[in-house]
Amino acid sequence: MSTELLAASRHVAGRAAGPDVGDTSLYLAFRLADDVYAIDILRIREIIEYSVPTGVPMMPRSVRGVINLRGAVVPVIDLAVRFGRTATGVGKRTCIVIVETEHAGALYTLGLIVDGVNAVMEIAAGSIEPAPAFGTRVNADFIAGMARVNGRFVIILDIARVLSIDEMVSITPPMIET
Amino acid sequence: MNDAAQDLAQALGTFMEEARELLAEMEAILLRAEDGSGQEDDMNALFRCAHTIKGSGGLFGLDEVVRFAHVVENVLDRLRNGKLQFDSDLISLLLACQDHIANLIAAIAENTEVPVARSDQLLSRLQAVLGTGGGAVVAPPAAEPHSSEAGIGAGDGGAMGSDHWHISLRPGRQVLQDGMDPLAFINYLSQYGKLLHVETIVDAVPEFAAADPEICYLGFEVALASRASKAEIEGVFDFIREGSQIVIVPPQSQISAYLALIESHHQDAERIGEMLVACGSVTANELAEALAVQKQQEPHARIGEILVEQGAVPPQVVEAAADQQKRVEEKRSGEARIVKVPSDRLDALIDRVGELVIAGVGTHLQISRIQRPDIQESAEVLLSLVQDIRDMTLRLRMVAIGEVFSRFPRVVRDVSRELGKDIELRVRGAESELDKSMVDKIGDPLMHLVRNSIDHGIEPAETRMARGKPARGTVELRAYHESGSINIEVSDDGGGLDRDRILRKAIENGMVAPDAHLSDQEVYRLILAPGFSTAAKVTSLSGRGVGMDVVRSNIEALRGTLDIESVPGQGTTMRLCLPLTLAIIDGFHVGVGSSHFIIPLDMVVECIELPPDVGDRGYLELREQALPFVRLRELFDEQGPRHPRPRVIVVRYGSRQAGLVVDRIHGKCQTVIKPLGPLFAETPAVSGCTIIGNGEVGMILDVQALVRLCAGAGHGKHAKN
Numbered sequence: 001m002s003t004e005l006l007a008a009s010r011h012v013a014g015r016a017a018g019p020d021v022g023d024t025s026l027y028l029a030f031r032l033a034d035d036v037y038a039i040d041i042l043r044i045r046e047i048i049e050y051s052v053p054t055g056v057p058m059m060p061r062s063v064r065g066v067i068n069l070r071g072a073v074v075p076v077i078d079l080a081v082r083f084g085r086t087a088t089g090v091g092k093r094t095c096i097v098i099v100e101t102e103h104a105g106a107l108y109t110l111g112l113i114v115d116g117v118n119a120v121m122e123i124a125a126g127s128i129e130p131a132p133a134f135g136t137r138v139n140a141d142f143i144a145g146m147a148r149v150n151g152r153f154v155i156i157l158d159i160a161r162v163l164s165i166d167e168m169v170s171i172t173p174p175m176i177e178t
Numbered sequence: 179m180n181d182a183a184q185d186l187a188q189a190l191g192t193f194m195e196e197a198r199e200l201l202a203e204m205e206a207i208l209l210r211a212e213d214g215s216g217q218e219d220d221m222n223a224l225f226r227c228a229h230t231i232k233g234s235g236g237l238f239g240l241d242e243v244v245r246f247a248h249v250v251e252n253v254l255d256r257l258r259n260g261k262l263q264f265d266s267d268l269i270s271l272l273l274a275c276q277d278h279i280a281n282l283i284a285a286i287a288e289n290t291e292v293p294v295a296r297s298d299q300l301l302s303r304l305q306a307v308l309g310t311g312g313g314a315v316v317a318p319p320a321a322e323p324h325s326s327e328a329g330i331g332a333g334d335g336g337a338m339g340s341d342h343w344h345i346s347l348r349p350g351r352q353v354l355q356d357g358m359d360p361l362a363f364i365n366y367l368s369q370y371g372k373l374l375h376v377e378t379i380v381d382a383v384p385e386f387a388a389a390d391p392e393i394c395y396l397g398f399e400v401a402l403a404s405r406a407s408k409a410e411i412e413g414v415f416d417f418i419r420e421g422s423q424i425v426i427v428p429p430q431s432q433i434s435a436y437l438a439l440i441e442s443h444h445q446d447a448e449r450i451g452e453m454l455v456a457c458g459s460v461t462a463n464e465l466a467e468a469l470a471v472q473k474q475q476e477p478h479a480r481i482g483e484i485l486v487e488q489g490a491v492p493p494q495v496v497e498a499a500a501d502q503q504k505r506v507e508e509k510r511s512g513e514a515r516i517v518k519v520p521s522d523r524l525d526a527l528i529d530r531v532g533e534l535v536i537a538g539v540g541t542h543l544q545i546s547r548i549q550r551p552d553i554q555e556s557a558e559v560l561l562s563l564v565q566d567i568r569d570m571t572l573r574l575r576m577v578a579i580g581e582v583f584s585r586f587p588r589v590v591r592d593v594s595r596e597l598g599k600d601i602e603l604r605v606r607g608a609e610s611e612l613d614k615s616m617v618d619k620i621g622d623p624l625m626h627l628v629r630n631s632i633d634h635g636i637e638p639a640e641t642r643m644a645r646g647k648p649a650r651g652t653v654e655l656r657a658y659h660e661s662g663s664i665n666i667e668v669s670d671d672g673g674g675l676d677r678d679r680i681l682r683k684a685i686e687n688g689m690v691a692p693d694a695h696l697s698d699q700e701v702y703r704l705i706l707a708p709g710f711s712t713a714a715k716v717t718s719l720s721g722r723g724v725g726m727d728v729v730r731s732n733i734e735a736l737r738g739t740l741d742i743e744s745v746p747g748q749g750t751t752m753r754l755c756l757p758l759t760l761a762i763i764d765g766f767h768v769g770v771g772s773s774h775f776i777i778p779l780d781m782v783v784e785c786i787e788l789p790p791d792v793g794d795r796g797y798l799e800l801r802e803q804a805l806p807f808v809r810l811r812e813l814f815d816e817q818g819p820r821h822p823r824p825r826v827i828v829v830r831y832g833s834r835q836a837g838l839v840v841d842r843i844h845g846k847c848q849t850v851i852k853p854l855g856p857l858f859a860e861t862p863a864v865s866g867c868t869i870i871g872n873g874e875v876g877m878i879l880d881v882q883a884l885v886r887l888c889a890g891a892g893h894g895k896h897a898k899n
Contacts, residue, residue, distance in 0.1 A: 058861055
């Protein structure tokens with residue numbers, strides 16, 4: 001496990017203990033292709049090393065398959081495909097971010113394949129700007145806002161929208177193309 | 179503080195649960211009594227149910243429940259003593275009372291308004307039965323002349339003087355921890371009479387610093403003027419009997435009884451003596467005499483022996499007490515056989531055990547690589563133990579379907595009365611097991627089917643007679659296991675489905691073209707369509723046409739199917755076929771590319787090699803029959819390593835056969851089905867997944883859906899090829 005992954009993991013694990021600092025929130029920043037994205041850390045359950053998911057037949061390409069997370073079967077989503085780009089390749093720092101999202105009133109656990117996690121960062125609510133109407137490579141609906149951190153733009157994702165089960169299910173591909 | 183409130187809430191929850199069970203038992207007994215199949219002990223059991231509800235309701239201060247249950251109890255008491263006879267009206271009244279108690283408890287649980295008016299209405303009917311005249315009933319009157327035939331009062335010749343009961347209570351040290359307040363019991367005694375004197379024994383209370391506030395150090399000596407029977411007074415202490423020392427000395431007892439009481443507390447005999455004097459139960463003189471006698475006696479003679487020996491208590495009382503004790507024992511042992519566990523804990527356990535199995539298999543694999551027979555042997559033992567544990571754990575979630583069936587006798591009774599039909603319900607296979615979560619979900623669909631059978635299926639008695647059938651209709655509920663699924667049938671011996679009428683109605687509604695040719699099955703299935711009803715008139719039960727499609731969709735949501743069989747003039751059978759979800763299925767483990775798939779074993783007929791000359795045809799010849807097959811590798815777009823000689827798994831579903839071409843066969847395995855969750859709800863070919871020995875996830879194939887899918891896509895496929 002890379003050191004940054006370890007540090008980020010610890011941060012996730014210890015998040016409950018940390019004091020609530022004003023109106024800043026903690027975000028987990030990760031890389032995907034050339035961009036840096038961030039997810040509200042309260043959505044994140046853990047970060048695990050990449051393991052090859054088991055494919056589920058006849059699912060959209062954005063659903064890479066399922067993994068066995070200590071006995072629970074957790075679907076793994078390829079965010080890049082979800083954003084309409086080519087599938088994420090597997091590198092040394094590829095890992096799976098386990099997040100929780102709500103579906104029909106119940107919490108549902110999903111994994112996201114990312115190219116690597118950067119850090120846990122504090123972002124003040126005031127410094128988050130709305131997403132530009134166009135120009136980002138991600139569908140504007142998926143973006144909760146953008147923030148400038150260390151001289152770089154970070155895209156804060158609206159996880160509920162990105163991982164909307166209803167929407168992901170509805171793009172099931174035509175059933176048979178043999 | 180918070181904890182205490184929580185404990186109370188928890189105890190109240192337990193009370194609710196227990197009350198519901200008792201009410202269910204009452205209902206079962208009443209229904210049995212109605213159809214004449216009552217058992218010997220039923221009347222006593224019925225009384226005990228009401229009594230326990232009243233008693234524990236009193237502990238929680240649920241006054242309305244106590245007020246109501248008290249009168250019900252009186253009626254039941256008379257029934258049990260043969261002073262009243264069961265008739266159909268009384269049973270109906272008692273069933274209504276049982277419902278009302280359930281409503282009262284539900285109202286308390288949901289914090290809604292308690293339906294007091296209904297209580298009064300039922301109470302006045304009960305009073306009429308009791309013959310004490312109508313009018314509002316006050317809370318259990320203290321001096322009400324209780325039926326005391328079981329007691330030792332008038333029946334035994336001893337005049338009821340001004341003497342009183344003496345009760346010596348030494349609650350067990352744990353009572354407070356058990357959530358019981360001894361004071362509540364003593365207060366409750368005043369329901370049976372007047373508390374003349376209560377003396378508290380504080381001798382056992384230690385130094386303040388050393389005292390544990392959760393331990394009850396106190397003892398009580400109570401003088402009670404009451405005409406209640408000994409059994410009734412004993413009954414008050416049912417809940418704290420365990421671990422407590424309770425001695426009840428009836429009025430007019432000989433001095434020896436008090437002596438026995440003193441003797442039973444021999445460590446502080448003098449103290450008790452003083453207490454008895456303080457309570458006015460014995461005089462100082464008598465005490466002195468008694469203590470003198472005691473000195474001459476065997477120091478450790480048993481109290482019961484002394485009592486009987488001295489004729490202090492009439493034999494029937496001893497018998498009754500022994501009987502009561504035995505019953506309490508039986509009840510306790512019954513409780514000990516069932517442990518209630520929240521289902522999320524069970525699920526967590528099952529998950530962990532699944533992990534344990536996987537870890538066990540992994541370890542076993544590692545160990546088999548090293549050449550150490552001794553370690554290998556112990557790993558073998560460990561693994562087989564782990565697998566045993568898994569099997570047992572999975573069985574924990576299985577419950578008998580009888581739990582669902584048990585509510586139907588009442589439904590059938592009520593509905594058939596309402597419709598003026600005479601219907602018998604038969605239940606078979608109530609012991610068949612299925613997953614608890616299924617049990618919770620099939621209740622409503624089944625209810626609907628049963629009501630339908632009664633309303634639409636069974637003909638009125640005159641019609642039945644005319645058709646040469648017994649006037650009494652029969653509805654049967656039957657459950658049985660069949661190849662990895664459970665079948666539940668609701669059948670009736672009624673008129674059967676009217677094919678012509680259904681078809682006519684369907685054509686009228688535009689659901690079917692007038693010139694369509696439909697098989698019987700297809701016609702019957704029309705009744706499952708939304709909005710379909712052939713009922714000539716809408717009753718309160720059915721006829722609105724919203725029922726069967728809901729039933730169907732509920733069952734389909736459980737991945738089950740609903741079949742209809744009907745013979746005109748002879749009856750209809752609705753058959754639900756449901757998977758046993760989460761139950762272990764016997765699976766057949768195959769590999770395609772690098773993926774693992776599980777095929778339910780009961781669908782597998784045989785395995786053959788794929789003939790090399792099959793080319794790109796979609797069928798092969800098997801024993802002179804054409805067998806259509808599907809290549810899973812292509813269908814699922816699997817990459818992974820290809821096998822030079824693929825295998826065909828021949829599967830059967832219903833009457834059809836098909837082949838599935840796979841790369842590898844791993845063999846039979848026990849499979850724990852894990853649901854795939856909402857994301858995969860629409861996935862056609864996969865019904866669930868499982869974690870296989872090496873920790874990877876395997877998909878469980880839904881063979882039926884898979885073949886249907888291929889059959890539907892067959893034309894397009896060929897066109898493309």
